Amino acid sequence: MEKLETKRLLLRPLTTVDSERIEELAGEYDVAKSTLNIPHPYPKGSAIHFIESVHDTERNNIIMLAITEKGSQLLIGLINLNLSSPYRRGELAYWVGKHYCGNGYGTEAAKLLLEYGFNHLKLNKIFAASFTSNPGSWRIMEKIGLKYEGTLKQHVARFGQFYDLAYYGLLKEEFDTESQE
Template sequence: MKMIKTERLILRDLSYGDAENIEELAGDYDVAKTTLTIPHPYPKGVAQEFIASMKIAESEGKVVIFSIERKEDSSFIGIININIQKNYHRGELAYWIGKPYWGKGYGTEATKAIIEYGFEKLDLNKIFATSFTNNPGSWRIMEKCGLKHEGILRQHVKRLGEYIDLTYYGLLKDEYLNTNK
């Protein structure tokens, strides 16, 4: 069982018990529209399927995924993960936080913790992330956590009927080590 503790959060194994909370929080249109893969509306039972698929991917070494929980009341507030590309020693960071918990610094706190995990435990050489350019809350988290802007991928994806630009950020292990000595 993996667990990361921060000042206000516990990052813990994703569990089937999280399904109802995932459906409730990720089902919010404002959360879903900021991600590429969260369905809207969020169908009942899909969270169980998502959790099962993540457990398989994790057992195959393709992802490391955590539920984000507040220490103060054990509330499930979101998910954070790194999709691992072993051949290249890199990982793609992804996260979402439920809308009631936006603007409180939880995303930044969880992201800093998983970046440390990615470099120190997974021995990755690079961690990168993308965000919709129209989602400043997400790319500001990346900036606060030391990721460097690497470019814009124009009309790179289509979401909810609209072509969307992605902003791309990355952090190299040596950059991480130089700022965290």
Template sequence: MNMLQTERLTLRPPTSDDAESIEALASDVDIAKTTLNIPHPYPKGSAKTFVSTVLEAEKAGKLVIYAIEKKTDGALIGMINLNIQSSHKRGELAYWIGKPYWGKGYGTEAAETLIKYGFEKLHLNKIFAASFTNNPGSWKIMEKIGMKYEGTLRQHVMKWGSYVDLAYYGILKEEYDRQNSKQRID
């Protein structure tokens, strides 16, 4: 898998060396409450298992996953991935950014880059994403990167014993091409 570069970030394959940083960031209750699959409390030592599991899924062609790292100091600040559904030529974008790095545009920068990779290198036809409706930070990123609101699935998932609505956003290859005709990955 290729490393991807942005102005301020490096998106690179995660390694077992990232486990400690992943655990430290994902242990924040505010991260867990905005995601479906991050538990709270985050089990000590489980990030190593997470990394090995996602790397196996990637080898099987089901996933493209990156650790998000700041170029200035090499700090891991979050994770981003595309869950690939190759029979439909689509991918589901998912990401989280550690709370100390919220509000700085890192999520938008990483998501733009992975969308570009998904369309230009993986040749996907559609990329979509879901967000808890009570997590505007996430769905605002989706809007900033050109995704269009497609609808809300009411009480679609359960988080911590309560039903949660999911807002779905998506972008088609043809829409991406119109928006980004001058910016290509070499």
């Protein structure tokens, strides 16, 4: 996987050097509570195993990238596309460290990976899900052009509580039309 760039960000493959920073950022309860898979508290040393497992699964249709500030090279979050090759679709997921929220980094990274998915991977559809209680996440989906497709009620449990998931998606033909406007 090559590196992807915007004016402010560099999206690059994860390395084991990223493990401490991932533990630091993902260890924040506010980050963990907005995801399905980040443990809290984040076990010391487990990010290395996470990165190694990502490298194993990247060969099996997942693209996981570090979101880094271009100038400082500082990791500020992660973003991924989980690919379903037979259906030419990808599920977009992301998180940004608590202190970096509200600066447009999530939107910038998601837009870049959306473009990559459609233009380079030739996907037909990209979709994403968010807790309905996490407006920051679903607003990113709306800002990059994904359309609301529906809500699955009490679809997942996290920290002993059930949550609704809002699903958003975009087809390649819609992306192409919106890109030409």
